[in-house]
Amino acid sequence: MTFRLRAARADDLEPLYEMAKLTGGGFTNLPPDRNALGAKLERAGTAFANEADELADEQFVLVLENSETGAIRGTCQLMTQVGQRWPFYSYRLNTLTQYSQELDRTVRAELLSLVTDLEGSSEVGGLFLHPNERAGGLGLLLARSRYLFIKMHRARFADRVLAELRGIIDERGGSPFWDGVAGRFFGMNFQEADYFNAINGNQFIADLMPKHPVYVAMLDDEARSVIGVPHPTGRAAMRMLENEGFRFEGYVDIFDGGPTMTARTDEVKSVAEAEARTVASLDCDKGERAIIATGNLATFRACFGARALGEDGSIAIDSVTADVLGVGVGDKVWSVTR
Known part of the structure; x- marks a missing residue:
């Protein structure tokens, strides 16, 4: 049995929708909504048809196909320039050091600051492999084929590339990070916010999120413990990203606190060696x-x-x-x- 990755088409909507229902939440790039997925495929079709060899705000969708049966068993995506239609928000984890001469004491406080530092980067994301096919290295094929696509169309991608990993989701489908941070300001639970973001974008974050830094010490233990921690199903993906040269530099997702990995595009191992x-x-x-x-x-x-x-x-x-x-x-x- 041989699988190939290929460009997605409009008639891939139903298999993508069926896979989207299996993600378990927190997977913004593959929402279980036919209209949203249809719009994503339409946008990808426009990008595939555009022959202008230059950087623009585009999205490419690839699918993993059984070459014998034609069954679609996985998918991944590439975004060429994030933050163009609406701001690309992240939390940046940093440290504030203060010293009191009277007490002769140095205090270091960790802060979460709302930033748009990664705006303009390219993104690899939306990787999902059907649970029945998680063997034989197909996840590796999905992940690394994206870098071949970048190398083959290098002028269409930015000089920095990022990958967001899903954060910790509890057994109820909620997010300890969301409950401890942003959820306090929005009057909606994680699933509602995640779904709204997947369908409508994150402008509501800009409208309602406080712009002041959040002191990590003021969060509850559950929220603190998941900052920058990938979902258990994403640990292998994190190792693959690290093997490609991606690094965690303190950026985390504003919804679930999952780590955002970054790299210089031309230094990604599979891009450099292809x-x-x-x-x-x-x-x-x-x-x-x-x-x-x-x-x-x-x-x-x-x-x-x-x-x-x-x-x-x-x-x-x-x-x-x-x-x-x-x-x-x-x-x-x-x-x-x-």
């Missing part, structure tokens, strides 16, 4: 395992495969990969070692 080569052979069944991609924008496709790199700048790939990607000798593919 390279384009011309296919010289389709007889490489025992080659090095790699992620191999081809196409442009709406024709983008990627899958796992075997490769052997030639000294002349060529590449040999296995015949199964060639069939899944629809490429032959003389075609150009991009690849990065698995």
Whole structure:
């Protein structure tokens, strides 16, 4: 059974909706709402059709497809420039140090400050893999194929890229961070705020959120304990991001307190190491395992495969990969070692 990642189409709406119902909340980029998902696919279709090779406010949606059955089993997204339609808010965790000469005492207080520091960055997000397919490295394929897409369309992305990880959600579907911080000002629970944000955007944050820093020491224990902590299902994703060169620099999500990871785009491992080569052979069944991609924008496709790199700048790939990607000798593919 072979899977490939490809550009999403309008007719992927229903399988995306069915997957969205499985996320369990706190997953803003994949809301269980047909209208919102339809609008997302329409926006992605416009981005895929735009051939202008320049940075703009766009969103690309990719889907993981079983190449034999056509079933959609996962998805991921790329946002080229966040904070253009409405502000991109984060909390920044920092420290205020104060000294009293009379007491000869230094006091350090941790603060959460509402910032828009990450505005203008690109974002990789919306990664979701169907629970029945969480084996065989398909999450890795979803995550790292996004970086091949960035490398193949580099001018369409900013010089900094971020990834937001879902924070801690309790058994009731609530967020200890939301309850301890923002929820005190909005008169709605986490699920209501999360859903409203997914459908309507976060302008209501700008309208109602206090602009003064929040002293972490004044929060309850439950809220403090989850600041910058990923949801248990996101720990593997955090490790993959760290392996790519992303780092946690104190930015957390304003809703659930989950960590926001950042990196310089050209320093992301899979972006830096991806390279384009011309296919010289389709007889490489025992080659090095790699992620191999081809196409442009709406024709983008990627899958796992075997490769052997030639000294002349060529590449040999296995015949199964060639069939899944629809490429032959003389075609150009991009690849990065698995």
